[in-house]
Amino acid sequence: MSARIPSRRQAERPPLGAALRALAATLVVTGGLCAWAVVLAPRSVRMELACAGGAGAVLLGAAVATAVFQARLARHYRSRIGDIKAEAERLADETLPALVVQLRDGASVDTALSRTATPTAGAHQRIMRTLAEEVGRGERMRAAAMSACANAAGRVQALATGMLADLREMEDRHGEEVLGDLMKLDHTTAQAGRLADSIAVLTGARSGRRWNKPIAMESILRGAMGRISAYRRIQLHNSSEAAIAGHAAEGIMHALAEIMDNATSFSPPLSPVHVYVEEAQAGVVVSVEDSGLVMSEAALQRAQQSVSAATLDLMSLSGTRLGLAVVGCLARKHGLNVSFRPSARGGTGVVVLIPQQLVTQPRPPAQRAEQPPIADTVVTAPRPSVPAPRQAPDAEPQPRAEARPAAEPEATPRSDAPAPLPRRTSPSGASKAPAAREPEPEPAAQPEPASQDRPAPPTEFGESGLPKRRRGQTLAAAPMGTGPAHGRAAVGGETARPTRSREESAARFRAFRKAVQGTPATDAADGTRTDAAPDTRTDGPPASPPAPSPARPEDETR
Amino acid sequence: MKRLGPDDDPDRLYTVTGGRSRSADDRTLDLVTLIVSECDPTPGMQSEHARILTMCRRPLAVVEVAAELRMPVSVVRILLSDLLDRGQVTARHPRTPATAQLPAADLLKEVLDALHRL
Numbered sequence: 001m002s003a004r005i006p007s008r009r010q011a012e013r014p015p016l017g018a019a020l021r022a023l024a025a026t027l028v029v030t031g032g033l034c035a036w037a038v039v040l041a042p043r044s045v046r047m048e049l050a051c052a053g054g055a056g057a058v059l060l061g062a063a064v065a066t067a068v069f070q071a072r073l074a075r076h077y078r079s080r081i082g083d084i085k086a087e088a089e090r091l092a093d094e095t096l097p098a099l100v101v102q103l104r105d106g107a108s109v110d111t112a113l114s115r116t117a118t119p120t121a122g123a124h125q126r127i128m129r130t131l132a133e134e135v136g137r138g139e140r141m142r143a144a145a146m147s148a149c150a151n152a153a154g155r156v157q158a159l160a161t162g163m164l165a166d167l168r169e170m171e172d173r174h175g176e177e178v179l180g181d182l183m184k185l186d187h188t189t190a191q192a193g194r195l196a197d198s199i200a201v202l203t204g205a206r207s208g209r210r211w212n213k214p215i216a217m218e219s220i221l222r223g224a225m226g227r228i229s230a231y232r233r234i235q236l237h238n239s240s241e242a243a244i245a246g247h248a249a250e251g252i253m254h255a256l257a258e259i260m261d262n263a264t265s266f267s268p269p270l271s272p273v274h275v276y277v278e279e280a281q282a283g284v285v286v287s288v289e290d291s292g293l294v295m296s297e298a299a300l301q302r303a304q305q306s307v308s309a310a311t312l313d314l315m316s317l318s319g320t321r322l323g324l325a326v327v328g329c330l331a332r333k334h335g336l337n338v339s340f341r342p343s344a345r346g347g348t349g350v351v352v353l354i355p356q357q358l359v360t361q362p363r364p365p366a367q368r369a370e371q372p373p374i375a376d377t378v379v380t381a382p383r384p385s386v387p388a389p390r391q392a393p394d395a396e397p398q399p400r401a402e403a404r405p406a407a408e409p410e411a412t413p414r415s416d417a418p419a420p421l422p423r424r425t426s427p428s429g430a431s432k433a434p435a436a437r438e439p440e441p442e443p444a445a446q447p448e449p450a451s452q453d454r455p456a457p458p459t460e461f462g463e464s465g466l467p468k469r470r471r472g473q474t475l476a477a478a479p480m481g482t483g484p485a486h487g488r489a490a491v492g493g494e495t496a497r498p499t500r501s502r503e504e505s506a507a508r509f510r511a512f513r514k515a516v517q518g519t520p521a522t523d524a525a526d527g528t529r530t531d532a533a534p535d536t537r538t539d540g541p542p543a544s545p546p547a548p549s550p551a552r553p554e555d556e557t558r
Numbered sequence: 559m560k561r562l563g564p565d566d567d568p569d570r571l572y573t574v575t576g577g578r579s580r581s582a583d584d585r586t587l588d589l590v591t592l593i594v595s596e597c598d599p600t601p602g603m604q605s606e607h608a609r610i611l612t613m614c615r616r617p618l619a620v621v622e623v624a625a626e627l628r629m630p631v632s633v634v635r636i637l638l639s640d641l642l643d644r645g646q647v648t649a650r651h652p653r654t655p656a657t658a659q660l661p662a663a664d665l666l667k668e669v670l671d672a673l674h675r676l
Contacts, residue, residue, distance in 0.1 A: 164570075171571055176632035180579030183572040190570055215568060218605050223568030232577045239602035253568060501625045 019069035026064040030057030084121070091119050091128070099128065100135055106143075109136040150205035153196045160193030161209060187226070194227040197254050198326045202312065207250045214243035215253075216362040217277055217284065223249075224256035225275075230264040238277040242284050243362035244354065248334045252354060255330040258323040259288050259338075259350045267292025267347055274345070283356040290347040300340045300348075307331055307338045334358060571633050574606060580632065581639035589631060592617040592650040593638060606637050607646075614647060 034053030041049045095116055102112040109132045119125055167186045171179060197207055215223070217240045225231040244252055263273045267290035276287045295303065307328040317325055331338050335355050343349035572579075581587075594617045599608035606627060613626055624634040641647040 165566075168566075168571070171633075172630050176580055176635075179571075179630065179632050183570075183575075183577070183579050186570055187572055211568070216605070219567050219569050222570070222573040226568075226570040226573040231573060237602070249568070501622050504625075 016069065018072050019065045022068035023061050023065035026061035027057060030060050033057075087119055087121060087124065091124050095119060095128065096131060099132055103132060103135045103139055106139075109133055112136070146203045149199055150203035153199040153203060154205055156196035157193060157200060157209075160189055160196055163189045164193065187229075187231070190227045191229060194254065194257055198258070198322050201254070201326050201329045202314075202317070202322065207254065209250050211246035211249045213246050214360045214362050215246065215249040216243045217241075220244050220249060220253050221256065221275060221277070221286075223253040225260055227253075227257040228261040228264060230269075231260075233264055233270075233272050234260055235272045235274050236277075237274060240277045240279050240284060241362070242279055242359050244284075245358050245360050248354075248358045251330045251334050252336070252358070255327050255334075255336060255338075256286060256288070256352065258327050259352065262323050263288050263290040263292070263348070263350065266290065279359075280353070281356075282353060284354045284359050286352045286354065287349055288352070289343040289345050289349040291343070291345040292347040294342055294346065295340065295348050300342075303340045307340075571629065574604075574629070575633055575636045578636050581636045586651075587620055587635045587638055587649060588651075589621040590619045592619055593623060593647050594618075594650065595641075595647050597646050604637075607641060610634075610637060610641060611646060617650065 030053075034050065034057050037053055038046050038050045099112055099116045102115060103109070107115070109129075113129065113132050116128075119128065164186065167182055167189060171182050171186070174182065200207060218236070218238055221236050221238060225234040225236070228234075260273060260275065267273060271291045273288060273290045276289070278285050278287075303324055306324040308331070309328055310332075312325060312329055327338060330336065335358075337353040337355070339351050341349050341351065593610070593614045595611040595614040597611065599611045603611075606629075609627060610623055613623065618626075620634060620638065621631060623638070624631040627634060627637075638647065638649070642649060
């Protein structure tokens with residue numbers, strides 16, 4: 001800009017001087033000619049000639065001066081116009097775009113104005129300022145609206161999540177007669193939650209939930225279909241054992257939910273929508289195929305574009321169709337590859353590739369089992385209120401610490417049918433008990449694996465990918481005792497399962513007993529217990545009624 | 559209001575049962591009915607079904623299956639009735655001491671009254 005100023009000054013200099021110079025030159029020349037003519041002329045006409053010549057010279061001079069002046073003026077204006085045009089073009093092509101970019105990046109109006117080159121013309125300056133103010137205001141409004149939406153969406157998300165938890169707990173608590181109604185509410189809430197999630201995603205807020213464990217593919221798919229209205233029409237074909245890393249699970253569920261929702265809403269109301277899962281080299285491929293309308297080539301391309309665009313264009317949103325934009329955002333965030341193609345079933349197929357780095361192996365179900373035992377002892381210890389209800393709470397920490405170990409021997413003897421069971425026995429002192437007690441062939445192997453398994457828990461955490469701190473880890477001995485035990489139960493394989501509830505109930509009995517007696521149980525006591533326990537079990541019916549409670553407490557503590 | 563813990567599963571119960579809130583037939587599966595699996599789980603099966611089949615290799619009461627799956631009994635009943643329909647499990651009702659042979663209520667009441675009077 002500063003470079004432009006001198007040139008403008010030059011151009012502005014009025015061309016009067018040149019005109020005067022031309023006038024003077026003309027006068028000199030014509031004056032000279034006149035004088036020469038007068039000198040040469042006969043005396044009689046000298047007077048007239050001088051007058052006429054003078055007048056002519058003056059006229060000629062004036063004419064020449066005017067002509068020169070006008071010519072200079074025209075040139076001056078022409079260059080001026082050129083300058084202004086160039087400046088206007090620079091304003092339009094460079095200055096204003098730069099200004100708008102700065103404002104979009106969040107700079108304030110004044111900052112943006114001071115950072116861009118100021119045009120010299122006052123009008124241009126005013127244009128720039130007006131524009132900057134308008135764009136700045138628009139930008140601020142956009143940001144405010146976005147954050148208000150994000151905030152509101154976050155609150156709705158929190159409400160929906162809390163309500164889902166409540167409903168789940170009610171579904172556990174109430175009987176069959178209200179289950180259907182609760183499920184309906186549950187479903188509606190889940191859909192509302194998805195809508196809030198969609199808005200959160202579009203406004204750039206974080207998604208509603210985070211899972212801190214890998215989520216199995218089946219759960220991902222069911223979580224996704226649970227959020228759409230026509231979930232009954234979804235047919236899952238999944239035999240994949242893979243799981244999705246916890247941090248991406250919510251996003252992927254949401255993206256799949258949007259895709260499934262599209263598929264169900266753009267296909268005949270009774271036709272099924274098939275979802276296939278296959279594991280490929282590059283990751284897990286989920287295909288959603290409907291048998292509805294075939295999308296035209298252009299529509300396919302548009303859909304493809306909206307899910308693969310590099311940034312979200314808010315202009316592309318329409319009030320009713322947020323789905324693909326949401327899928328696009330989530331795909332960008334998690335590196336999903338979403339593609340549309342005509343389906344072999346006659347409708348549209350959507351193929352989602354979940355990249356390998358988001359795919360892990362599911363954490364053994366022990367993970368789930370770990371939480372409840374702690375809850376059990378805490379909640380239920382006071383519960384069997386018959387003889388010593390007051391004592392129980394006081395004695396809690398202690399029983400908790402030892403109840404778990406005690407539970408193990410329980411499990412061992414009963415496990416004689418499923419072979420792997422013995423292996424997961426026994427932390428602490430109890431480990432001796434099974435070996436001593438059980439003269440059967442398998443037990444021989446027991447103590448050993450048990451001791452191997454003892455350091456196992458950390459490796460078990462590792463399966464999720466990274467070592468993680470776990471809930472309740474800080475709760476001193478109790479969780480440490482239970483964690484390994486249950487972890488092993490799960491590691492041991494499915495066969496181990498049947499005994500877990502027995503372990504739990506035995507542990508609770510034990511905690512209670514110790515609370516009452518105030519002494520740690522001996523191995524001998526374990527022996528008697530374990531012997532007794534199977535009996536009550538095989539009686540079947542009488543033993544089972546207390547069993548529902550294991551499910552309860554954990555729900556309550558959730 | 560409770561928060562969902564990070565350790566929960568994202569499955570909603572209606573997706574587990576396919577939207578059913580009670581089993582189609584009126585088969586009586588009470589809490590203590592013993593369930594025994596008749597076959598091994600196959601890949602591609604719903605995971606709950608697979609888990610039930612695995613855990614019921616030895617007879618297990620319905621209520622324990624429910625506790626194991628951490629699901630309401632009514633949902634487990636639906637799952638079990640699916641398996642029953644496909645013949646993948648069998649249900650054994652616990653033997654009740656023949657109820658018909660119990661003395662009549664009146665008689666019992668008389669005995670009770672007599673005892674009170676002692």
